[in-house]
Amino acid sequence: MHVPFFELRDFPEGIETAIQEKVAFTLAEKRFVLGPAVSAFEDEFARYQNVPHVVGVGNGYDALVLSLKALGVGKGDKVLLPGNTYIATINAVQQVGAMPVLVEPDPESYNLTASGIARAIDKDVKAILPVHLYGQACDMETIMGIANQVGLLVVEDCAQAHGAEVGGKKAGTFGQANAFSFYPTKNLGAYGDAGGVTTHSEQVADFLRKYRNYGQSERYYYDVVGVNSRLDSLQAAILSVKLAHLDALNTERQRLAKIYLQELQRVGDLVLPATQAGCGHVYHLFVVRTQRRYALQQYLQAKGITTLIHYPVPAHLQPSYAHLGLKAGDLPITEELANTSLSLPLFPGMTEQEQTAVVEAIRQFFA
Numbered sequence: 001m002h003v004p005f006f007e008l009r010d011f012p013e014g015i016e017t018a019i020q021e022k023v024a025f026t027l028a029e030k031r032f033v034l035g036p037a038v039s040a041f042e043d044e045f046a047r048y049q050n051v052p053h054v055v056g057v058g059n060g061y062d063a064l065v066l067s068l069k070a071l072g073v074g075k076g077d078k079v080l081l082p083g084n085t086y087i088a089t090i091n092a093v094q095q096v097g098a099m100p101v102l103v104e105p106d107p108e109s110y111n112l113t114a115s116g117i118a119r120a121i122d123k124d125v126k127a128i129l130p131v132h133l134y135g136q137a138c139d140m141e142t143i144m145g146i147a148n149q150v151g152l153l154v155v156e157d158c159a160q161a162h163g164a165e166v167g168g169k170k171a172g173t174f175g176q177a178n179a180f181s182f183y184p185t186k187n188l189g190a191y192g193d194a195g196g197v198t199t200h201s202e203q204v205a206d207f208l209r210k211y212r213n214y215g216q217s218e219r220y221y222y223d224v225v226g227v228n229s230r231l232d233s234l235q236a237a238i239l240s241v242k243l244a245h246l247d248a249l250n251t252e253r254q255r256l257a258k259i260y261l262q263e264l265q266r267v268g269d270l271v272l273p274a275t276q277a278g279c280g281h282v283y284h285l286f287v288v289r290t291q292r293r294y295a296l297q298q299y300l301q302a303k304g305i306t307t308l309i310h311y312p313v314p315a316h317l318q319p320s321y322a323h324l325g326l327k328a329g330d331l332p333i334t335e336e337l338a339n340t341s342l343s344l345p346l347f348p349g350m351t352e353q354e355q356t357a358v359v360e361a362i363r364q365f366f367a
């Protein structure tokens with residue numbers, strides 16, 4: 001039996017045909033860059049998120065960089081973010097010339113906490129960058145409360161949490177500008193690179209529409225020095241088809257997660273993902289923890305089951321972040337997560353047989 005970590009399957013059934021038809025239509029339209037397919041997806045995603053503006057960009061990293069730029073975060077500013085996030089979040093802060101301040105996450109939800117944020121705030125901190133890690137929404141009400149009290153900006157990294165809700169609102173509706181990645185494996189994924197920014201601010205949206213297209217206000221007239229980070233029309237067309245099924249895709253992820261949570265209870269020293277009260281989880285990843293992480297991974301691989309590690313080395317221990325001056329032991333929770341985490345296969349369309357094989361192999365390993 002071979003169980004892939006992730007595979008695009010025809011789920012819900014018929015989605016592949018719908019995508020092929022939409023791609024054929026968009027090809028025939030021949031409006032490949034910022035065409036009608038892009039505006040249509042931006043409008044549809046804005047409606048889904050219940051925000052007035054969505055600006056499509058090239059990828060999730062650009063969505064983060066452009067969000068920070070649009071809010072005026074740059075040189076001399078500190079940005080608070082979780083130490084256990086994906087490298088793109090931290091690189092984006094670095095890219096705008098700001099200083100990333102890595103904050104320890106909550107050891108159970110793996111997300112930023114109010115107390116962690118409060119401890120890290122000083123006069124140079126300009127923004128908080130909460131990451132809805134693995135698909136679990138952060139406690140945004142509390143985070144916004146602190147941010148508003150102290151006058152800090154908020155950019156949500158929603159790359160892993162499309163459709164996750166907290167307090168009846170979607171992740172990506174709280175901050176002043178919020179970044180989404182539509183990388184193929186994400187909960188809402190294109191067939192190539194794609195990203196988007198959500199915002200309530202018309203001013204932020206106007207800036208982003210120019211900035212993503214060299215700063216152009218009208219053809220060959222430039223208000224700011226922008227970049228090229230445009231959402232591709234074919235990707236936007238595919239995203240429109242998939243957006244209509246996003247809730248069904250997430251419900252399927254939640255169903256699969258529930259089975260893992262039931263079947264892997266009290267197995268060996270496994271620590272299963274915990275959901276914080278009031279915070280929704282759309283299970284972009286199903287991450288378990290064990291002190292025997294590498295042995296378990298090898299055991300599963302020998303049985304044809306692929307797992308991944310998100311993420312084996314935290315940013316502060318990577319050569320690229322040596323300049324932060326942090327060493328092993330400085331972020332103990334972040335390091336413990338990096339040393340013990342293992343992500344199990346979970347994707348819409350995964351079969352019962354496949355999931356049973358994963359569960360049984362894990363039980364055998366710990367027996």
Ligand SMILES: *Cc1c(COP(=O)(O)O)cnc(C)c1O
Nearest residue numbers: 059060061086088089159181183
């Ligand atoms: C995927 C991801 C990104 C970057 O998205 P890309 O589209 O790959 O640039 C940023 N942050 C997090 C948390 C991610 O998972």
